[in-house]
Amino acid sequence: MAQTMTESRDKKPDAARPNGNAAPDIYRETVFLPVTSFPMRGNLPTREPDLLARWDALELDRKIADAAKGRPVFTLHDGPPYANGHLHIGHALNKILKDVINRSHRMSGYAVHYVPGWDCHGLPIEWKIEEEYRKAKKDKDAVPVLQFRAECREWAGRWLDVQMAEFKRLGVQAEWARRYATMDFSSEAAIVGEIGQFLLNGGLYRGLRPVMWSPVEKTALADAEIEYHDHTSTTIFVAFPFIKDPTAAGALDGVSAVIWTTTPWTIPANRAIAYGPEITYVVLRVDETTPEAKLEAGAKILVAEELVSSVCSAAGILTHHILYTLPGEALAGAQCAHPLRGDGYDFDVPLLPGDFVTTDAGTGLVHMAPSHGEDDFIVSVAHGIEVPELVMDDGRYAPHTPLFAGGHVFKAADPVCEALSAAMERANQAVDAPAGLVARGTLVHSYPHSWRSRTPVIYRATPQWFIRMDGEGELRVSALKALEDVTFVPEQSRNRLTSMVESRPDWCISRQRAWGVPIAVFVEKATGQVLRDPEVMQRIVVAFRAEGADAWYKDEPKRFLGNAYNADDYEQVFDIVDVWFESGSTHSFVLGSDELQFPADLYLEGSDQHRGWFQSSLLESVGTRGISPFKALVTNGFVLDEHGRKMSKSLGNVVAPQDVNDTLGADILRLWVMNSDTNEDLRIGKEILKQQGELYRRLRNTLRWLLGALEGFSDAETVPYAELPELERWVLHRLTELGGLIARAVETHEWVGVYPALHGFCTTDLSAFYFDVRKDALYCDAIDSHRRRATRTVLDILHRCLATWLAPVLVFTADDAWTARFGEQTSVHLEQFPDLPGEWHNPELGERWVTLRAVRRVITTEIEEARRSGLVGSSLQAQVELPLSEAEAGAFAGVDWSDLAIVSHTEVSVVPGAASVYLAPLTADIDAGAPHGPPLVTPAVGEKCARCWRVLPEVGKTAAHPTLCFRCASVVEGRTGACQ
Structure with missing residues (x-):
């Protein structure tokens, strides 16, 4: 229990005791040992689905939405993944990052309405249906286009549902019932409306020019659909x-x-x-x-x-x-x-x-x-x-x-x-x-x-539909101007997107396929001129909203042209629009309400989207609205295996998020994301996940130790800040530093290094130091002692801070750690990050404790040497003489070195005229040649207390309890046979 949770140096079998040894049965029940229902092992693959079911029963999503009313809005617009297969590790990385940012904003006081979306049109889905046709020896060209489109729609819908369930299993919180898809009728109507805006403002034209062309797929391709291989x-x-x-x-x-x-x-x-x-x-x-x-x-x-x-x-x-x-x-x-x-x-x-x-x-x-x-x-x-x-x-x-x-x-x-x-x-x-x-x-x-067929492409001049980058409207100039006001994370990604916009040719938006939103325009046969009529375009939009894009294929042109035009004089265009135009226009049908503001505060995708969704969204929005659809862009890297290789089935190095969920748990995967430098390419594999499991164990044990030490805590125990010991005030100062780190990450979207810092605090500042020092007070002090109450006051704050700060990442574990204390009808995900008082922030105190802990390390190093030599057993069997200069003795006045070093007695000796060693940067070796010698470790004088195991001369001087020290005898006298 406590030893494994706090990593004390006294690695004894029975860690229920402050010094690692068991008390005799007569006093066992008088020691205030940790008590908690929060288990040591997370058993995440089993526990996480149970928690998802509990959240559903609790109607957690509804409660989150209700709590958001009246708060300032934060909008992260979801870039739609493609609905044609199981999620891969890149999907998991991206969605987890988004979820952490959304949850942290929500817990910082924002209203967050995250609407997930899916890209459902395009060639990959057509290929899947055509594959089935080929297996059945069926001729695609003999299949009516509406039947083919219906089969594509059904395929995409099936995979959309699969991916939605897999995202939920990752712990991603979203308004799932409100999800958007580019194949929804309302979406198709909005997309064709955006095409219409480019048509009417002169940005859309048909021309003959070379485009990237796939002879295998028989269609033009966008830059984002191209990858480069040796040939x-x-x-x-x-x-x-x-x-x-x-x-x-x-x-x-x-x-x-x-x-x-x-x-x-x-x-x-x-x-x-x-x-x-x-x-x-x-x-x-x-x-x-x-x-x-x-x-x-x-x-x-x-x-x-x-x-x-x-x-x-x-x-x-x-x-x-x-x-x-x-x-x-x-x-x-x-x-x-x-x-x-x-x-x-x-x-x-x-x-x-x-x-x-x-x-x-x-x-x-x-x-x-x-x-x-x-x-x-x-x-x-x-x-x-x-x-x-x-x-x-x-x-x-x-x-x-x-x-x-x-x-x-x-x-x-x-x-x-x-x-x-x-x-x-x-x-x-x-x-x-x-x-x-x-x-x-x-x-x-x-x-x-x-990138779909993995076959070479060619440049081929064909009649295509383009959106002009230059000339009337000056789309390129306007887009570059809009980017000047966008925040980029990391900042160097600005150059990548800017250079791509500067150099790109006119945007080819037509594809010669069947599954998608058609470029629903008419061309006059006699002149070759495209018809630019707002009323015709409005009729098309209305029809699409009611019946979807299939209306273009099943109805006569007269329905859209009306009485003003002779349908025989016009060519009806059946090219479909580039899927990047579709996904780039999602802002037009997702954003723009009180709950989902336009422009969005943030777009977050992989670095490949500088030539994909980021760019198409920018051009589409600037072309129809004159402004960028995003205020900030965050870019994450790609996921490689442990050796830095691209994942592939042939190499056998693919890590599937579903497998990680089933073997380790989604919280481990989420922790991997936030412990990585997501600005660069990331690595993942069995060994890396094993390391994350170890990091997770330490965080979980920190939460478990806090819960055990807080059993029965009530507000009545709380000690005011002004009355807290210096050590407790230092812990609160450290909390303000971490709180500031998290607040800055929320504001800037720069999360790299935040959770490693939080992990370091839990393991180094808490488990290996503060908890170790205060175990004696928690377990052995009187239940109403000031020191014990002060410690529990800080532990209460620590639990609330850590549970909420970890909640955006360890969504399952943090909620378990919250309900273990506050009950099953609560959830940490309905909480806000703590608002820490300004008076807790004390940089001077922080610097002082950097020095004190450095002195402590010198002392514990000498104790370890004494243990190795057999001079003492546990640290409590030792006493220490600590030589200090006069300046150091004055600076360290009031410090209880016995508590800090976890020894039975410490004697401070002042060396007149000695130079300060500890008050200067600790670069000099503390040895006999120093201005004053190293700490002297000797066996403690006295007998061992049977309850706290300190070795003190006073043991044996209390008649009623001859094996106890004065402190323990007093506690036992007041609460004999009692425990918390």
Whole structure:
């Protein structure tokens, strides 16, 4: 019991006694031992579900809501997890963090109405349904769209319920009956209303431009749906012969521009070559080559001067010489022929300036395929160059693509290289300027993949719906301005989100799928202009609110267009909106009431959401309301295994929150979260959870010891602050420091280090010091003694503070520790954090006790040495002579060193003229060479008291109780045979 709870140095078997030894039976009942129903073992996997059931029976959520009335509001808006599987450890981390912040605000006097949400539309759910179709050999395209959407809705609803139950099991408190889902009819109506606002304010447009495209999923992807993996690409150097030479000296006559690319499949889409105006180029003539080289002696090529060596090495050029050196700007107006001219590619290829061209790799000349690259598209369109559509949605070349029709782009390297090799052979035979393949190689590099299918993606120009970032409305400028007033935790994450907003292209919000909210707009067939009519949009919103987004698929266009327009003149758009737009617009249908204010005080998600939900929410809100939807952003890291590796089933290192709940308990998982540096990536595994279990045990034992020592406590025992001993006032000072730490965390949302500090207080300040020192007073003093009453006064405060401060994290344990004292009809979760009096805060006293405890450590070190040598057994068998300087004796006047050191007697000896050791920083060794020697430990003089085990000369001098000291004899005389 007490020994295991307080970690006393006297590690004796019977820890019910202050000194670790059992009293004779005649006096056992006179010792005031701890009594509590709070068990030593938490048995959390069993106990936690029981507590959840008790909270339901107690209607705790309703009582929390009732208690919130009239309080200032704090709103943490929940970023919706995706409803398509069991929760993983990242979900647990994020939701626990949110729960701690919500609970701590509630216990700080705020009204907190936490409405959890779910993201229910999109491709992952479609894929699950399509998988079932494939297993059943069912053709998705033969299934009516409304039936398919209904199956998607049912799937998402089922997983939403599963995840909700799993969040509850983690101890997350929320208004579950009020939960939101993006597939609710009211949500779908609000989402289409937000699309309508961008439509009406000019922010929404349809355009052809390259977007990240998944050939496997046959849809455009958002940046947040992309992850990067190593990929081996075929690289090629290709010669484009000049057909127009703008140089006065004819430097480009008979010369070919050489480009380098890692995407051979884009050569059919080439329409230009980019050069760097500030780069120096050279025309070199090939003199000697390797036998395998494609170029022949005498060939002339143009490359950047800095890259001559690497190009020659790749092309098998053994010797060469420079004919001309040209500044990049001299290439303005130059034109080349496509290397496959004569095979259906009979167009000119102009050279265009590009500030993105570098000499880091390649040739210093960049092949431009405007259908398949952002820079390519921008530069080409600016110069009036066509954007060909040669690749279909499944990644195959379109039927009108010369040479390569029907082939897949990911299998195009060989056919393209064969065609280019044949072109080069023809040029060589004709002794023309080189045209075609110069060299081929491979490159392992980081390449974008779909995070769902884990397959490579491509850039592909397709007609899509975009929200413009620049121009009318200046969304980019407004978003960056809004971020200036947002608080970031950690602060360095500001740069990440800001830079992403600064550099992002127009927001592609269309997807070519079926399960989601449609971009419910009409386009006039004759002009291609989108219809911008508020009345039409309002009819769409009303229909969606009543019937959901299915109304768009089952009703005729006339229902929405009304009588003002002829439905035959308009195209009805069936692309669905990007799920990031949906989740980004959740503020529009969740926030904005008295209970859930807009903008929210806080958004809290993983660091990946800077390119996901944080960004989409910002852009959506600024675009429709002109302000950020959040006042503060908190970012947590990712969860890795114990060795810092990403979790995967193949490695067998996945830690599932459900398994932790069933084996250790949710409180252990919650403690792991709050003991971690959540600003960085976190680690978890069996050993780490085992360590958290040990930390939990110490916190639980602290609560248990407090409960046992407080048995029968009443307000009548309370000692006023002014009458408390100095040690008790120091404990209260420490509480104010911890209270301030928690208050600052509530205000700033910066919780890293708070609960480790609280754990350190419990183990070091309380269990290993204060409890150890005061056990004798609690167990052996008279029940009405001032010292014992003062101790119990402070223990009462400690229990209330620790139970409430731990409640946001150890939601189950703290409530158990509260009801064990105050009854089953109470709950710590209806309490507020204690309001600690300002007079308790005494930094001077805090510094004094830093010194006193340092002196104590010196004394206990000497006692331990005496025990090891066999001079004494327990510390109570020792007495200590403590030499002090005159200054130290004055500073330490009134200190009971026997109590602090837990020895039977202490004698202070003042060494005249000695320098102070303890009053200066304790860096010097306290030994015989110091200004005064170390404490002297000797066996205590006298007999052992049979009740408190102090060794004192007075034992045996009380006739009625010859084996007791005066203090114990007095207590027994007053309460013989009695205990609390």
